[in-house]
Amino acid sequence: MRIIHLLLLLLATLFSKPAWADFNPTAYYTVDGESLSTTDAINDGEAPLTVEFRANPSGLDDSVLPVYEWRFVKEGSTEAYLTRYSENTTFEFLEAGSTTVSLYVSFGADTEPELISSIRVTISTSFLEMPNAFSPNGDGVNDIYRAKRNHKSIIEFHAYIFNRWGQKLFEWTDIDGGWDGTHNGKPVKAGVYFVLVKARxxxxxxxNIKRDVNVLRDYTEGFAGGEH
Known part of the structure; x- marks a missing residue:
């Protein structure tokens, strides 16, 4: 029995976390083309938001084989709705609300995972508005008809432009894209057109947005109705 006890102690020593091992869980993401990172929280994120979580281990060698667990827990719950078993993992957040992403590490099948740290990701509620006018006159100001820039957390988007006779002139699915006021490569006449937007x-x-769109060919700047 003494030999078995010593063997168990030896195994526990072999598979416990080494004193020199360290981890620095970090979330990496991009907003408006800027690469950002945090070890704490992402607040007021806009969906869809792709985040890469890295354990960033240090002090390990070939004799140490950590087992990683990234646990995703929604606000108001205690159970993980997703667990990833890898040193690094990437997830696309598509739902509003808060999620706590925690890194647990264990050293061996018989050891309890140890909580290293947690990162909170909060996705904002959605918002979408479309302007009622734009001035595609080539002056570099308000030349493209698109969703207002303060849109948030829109994960599906499809917009259509029609003329007064119901003919479809243009459509786009990238919320940051838009209409340049042309049809078949030619500028449309100034006047009233219509936009239909289906989004989620x-x-x-x-x-389900339906509204007039005023094409102002001779306008130069400062038209409030077309500001984004």
């Missing part, structure tokens, strides 16, 4: 937010909200 990360919070489940559905948008």
């Amino acid at each position: 937010g990360a919070d489940g909200r559905k948008y």
